[in-house]
Amino acid sequence: MPLSYSATRDLLGRLGHSPKRFLGQNFLVDGNIVRKSLELARLASGDRVVEIGPGLGTLTRALLDAGAEVWAIEKDPQLYAYLAQELGGSARLHLMEGDAVEQPLAGLSQIFKNLDLPLDPKNSPEWVSGPEIAVQPDGAAAQPLDFKIVANLPYAISTPWMVGVLNAGLPSQSPEAEPPLAGSAQNQRPGGAAPLPSRMVLMLQLEAAERYAAQPGTKAFGAVSIFLQSAYEVAPGHRVSGSCFYPRPDVDSCLLHLVRRVRPFRFSLKTQQVIRACFQQRRKQLGSLLRGKLPDGGQGWLAELEAAGFSAQTRPEQVPVALWEKLAPYVAS
Numbered sequence: 643m644p645l646s647y648s649a650t651r652d653l654l655g656r657l658g659h660s661p662k663r664f665l666g667q668n669f670l671v672d673g674n675i676v677r678k679s680l681e682l683a684r685l686a687s688g689d690r691v692v693e694i695g696p697g698l699g700t701l702t703r704a705l706l707d708a709g710a711e712v713w714a715i716e717k718d719p720q721l722y723a724y725l726a727q728e729l730g731g732s733a734r735l736h737l738m739e740g741d742a743v744e745q746p747l748a749g750l751s752q753i754f755k756n757l758d759l760p761l762d763p764k765n766s767p768e769w770v771s772g773p774e775i776a777v778q779p780d781g782a783a784a785q786p787l788d789f790k791i792v793a794n795l796p797y798a799i800s801t802p803w804m805v806g807v808l809n810a811g812l813p814s815q816s817p818e819a820e821p822p823l824a825g826s827a828q829n830q831r832p833g834g835a836a837p838l839p840s841r842m843v844l845m846l847q848l849e850a851a852e853r854y855a856a857q858p859g860t861k862a863f864g865a866v867s868i869f870l871q872s873a874y875e876v877a878p879g880h881r882v883s884g885s886c887f888y889p890r891p892d893v894d895s896c897l898l899h900l901v902r903r904v905r906p907f908r909f910s911l912k913t914q915q916v917i918r919a920c921f922q923q924r925r926k927q928l929g930s931l932l933r934g935k936l937p938d939g940g941q942g943w944l945a946e947l948e949a950a951g952f953s954a955q956t957r958p959e960q961v962p963v964a965l966w967e968k969l970a971p972y973v974a975s
């Protein structure tokens with residue numbers, strides 16, 4: 643159970659710690675949110691979990707109590723020292739002081755480098771595959787490369803951190819990461835890419851959650867919506883009241899739930915650059931946006947768009963995620 647509002651305030655007082663706004667220090671004080679996060683993550687004993695910003699250890703304790711092995715990264719040296727003292731005795735906690743933007747998997751990626759264990763959700767009895775999403779049944783044993791992320795994120799870093807998770811280990815100069823990484827092949831990790839977490843349960847600023855889950859044709863739909871939705875099914879989020887935190891954040895919050903697709907698709911860094919560039923001028927038409935950005939001037943991909951009922955006059959925000967995936971082969975390596 644998390645500390646109550648007043649107990650959190652008193653503990654911070656005893657530590658001589660004032661919550662730092664620039665580090666997004668809004669600590670969870672609501673047991674229902676902690677329970678809901680673990681429930682959505684389908685947390686089972688033995689699961690590997692990455693936590694970003696453990697703070698006073700509210701989620702961390704709940705994860706450890708549920709039998710998880712936790713990799714956590716905290717940027718604030720004072721909170722890191724407190725946690726190391728309070729929870730450092732647990733052999734199942736791997737605590738790191740540092741910046742989650744630089745270490746999006748809190749050090750867990752180190753262990754992937756030493757493993758060479760292919761994982762194919764479709765061939766594993768532990769996985770139930772639907773047409774779109776893979777669900778690990780409750781109580782199923784963790785797969786060799788499998789892990790989850792459960793975090794009450796510092797809101798300021800949520801997008802760069804999320805992009806870091808999706809890109810973890812992707813080679814910076816690859817031909818195209820997409821074809822070899824599509825589907826279960828993501829677990830073959832060509833080029834040393836880290837596997838993607840099977841589930842993410844994230845406390846986010848509502849506005850960020852809306853961008854991640856945005857549909858084509860809406861203002862919120864952008865590059866990050868495409869990168870995330872090509873790899874994850876974005877389940878409906880839960881709005882979270884400001885009273886669940888100490889101190890209350892001055893923006894609205896949302897608990898977002900992401901489930902890895904059976905065939906997650908990861909864009910190479912080069913293709914990401916092209917997509918980002920298109921959305922930087924989102925009111926322009928694709929025909930003119932693509933000129934000079936692709937070796938064939940965009941003709942190949944535009945033909946794919948036309949076959950799907952779009953045209954050179956279409957604007958980037960109108961193109962569905964599945965069609966953005968088809969851009970990959972036309973980007974220069």
Ligand SMILES: C[S@@+](CC[C@H](N)C(=O)[O-])C[C@H]1O[C@@H](n2cnc3c(N)ncnc32)[C@H](O)[C@@H]1O
Nearest residue numbers: 665668669670695696697717718741742794796
């Ligand atoms: C919203 S609080 C969550 C605290 C705790 N997990 C909870 O739920 O009560 C965010 C935490 O992330 C930490 N933090 C902020 N920026 C960070 C970064 N770049 N890398 C790692 N931790 C960070 C803050 O110090 C803080 O402990």
